[in-house]
Amino acid sequence: IDPETGEMLFFGYSPFPPYLTFHEASADGTLVRSEVIDVAWPSMMHDFAVTRDHVVFILCPLVFSFERLAERGGVFSWEPERGTRLGVMPRRGGNADVRWFETDPCYVFHPMNAYEDGDAIVLDVARYGRLDFMSPGVVEDPAYRDENAARLHRWRIDLGRGGVASTPLDDIVAEFPRVDERRLGRPHRFGYMAAREPALNDGAQPLWTAVRKYDLARGGVTERRFGAGNGVGEPLFVPRSARAAEDDGWVLVLAYDAARDTTDLWILGAQDLGGEPVARVGLPHRVPYGFHGNWVPA
Numbered sequence: 001i002d003p004e005t006g007e008m009l010f011f012g013y014s015p016f017p018p019y020l021t022f023h024e025a026s027a028d029g030t031l032v033r034s035e036v037i038d039v040a041w042p043s044m045m046h047d048f049a050v051t052r053d054h055v056v057f058i059l060c061p062l063v064f065s066f067e068r069l070a071e072r073g074g075v076f077s078w079e080p081e082r083g084t085r086l087g088v089m090p091r092r093g094g095n096a097d098v099r100w101f102e103t104d105p106c107y108v109f110h111p112m113n114a115y116e117d118g119d120a121i122v123l124d125v126a127r128y129g130r131l132d133f134m135s136p137g138v139v140e141d142p143a144y145r146d147e148n149a150a151r152l153h154r155w156r157i158d159l160g161r162g163g164v165a166s167t168p169l170d171d172i173v174a175e176f177p178r179v180d181e182r183r184l185g186r187p188h189r190f191g192y193m194a195a196r197e198p199a200l201n202d203g204a205q206p207l208w209t210a211v212r213k214y215d216l217a218r219g220g221v222t223e224r225r226f227g228a229g230n231g232v233g234e235p236l237f238v239p240r241s242a243r244a245a246e247d248d249g250w251v252l253v254l255a256y257d258a259a260r261d262t263t264d265l266w267i268l269g270a271q272d273l274g275g276e277p278v279a280r281v282g283l284p285h286r287v288p289y290g291f292h293g294n295w296v297p298a
Contacts, residue, residue: 112177
């Protein structure tokens with residue numbers, strides 16, 4: 001949802017033509033348009049990015065394949081020879097206006113944010129080197145859990161001269177990137193992710209055991225580690241007030257304690273992530289691991 005206009009931008013993908021359809025709803029929830037987008041193959045496109053003036057489709061080489069389903073039991077085929085393509089469309093444009101930019105093969109479930117910077121679009125994502133999770137034994141492979149897991153990455157799409165500059169931003173495995181929702185589609189300084197402590201990467205621990213905060217302007221990283229046997233979900237930033245500065249507020253995260261078999265809601269000061277928590281709300285039961293959350297003011 002655009003934080004300034006209230007418009008909702010979304011899409012649908014399908015293994016059958018049309019493979020990709022873009023939709024736009026007004027602030028009052030009325031569907032105002034649907035646009036079929038021509039893509040080169042039917043990809044599992046989990047998410048996309050929105051800026052003030054553009055949308056960016058992320059076409060990765062994880063391909064719907066019914067032939068593979070018939071032969072090997074998996075509906076997705078990892079085909080890195082296709083590469084990854086980033087489709088940039090003006091917010092008020094349509095299929096004919098989409099420009100495709102090629103970059104190295106990878107997979108992206110979740111962008112952190114995107115914004116215009118002069119004649120370029122900056123796009124920060126949780127990037128996987130590959131995503132072949134349908135093949136037997138792949139997910140249990142230590143190489144998959146480490147070398148080919150997600151890490152924070154930046155693409156800079158040059159709309160003037162063409163091309164994509166690709167820059168790793170961190171070497172620690174991390175996923176579920178979030179920013180201050182008021183900065184969606186606008187330049188952001190801070191980002192928050194669930195992360196894996198390298199010492200706990202043995203396959204016996206929860207996938208995410210830490211929360212990392214990135215200062216993308218100055219290059220600093222702050223981390224809150226929850227330790228062995230504690231699995232965390234997606235961190236969520238909540239501003240102190242509607243007019244508070246970026247990063248002036250709290251980070252909410254659900255953390256499961258395997259020893260107690262219960263989940264706590266941790267409320268952390270965003271500017272002191274590793275310090276004493278503002279509050280720790282103990283729940284009398286386990287909250288199953290989930291994916292995403294949002295804060296709705298009362």
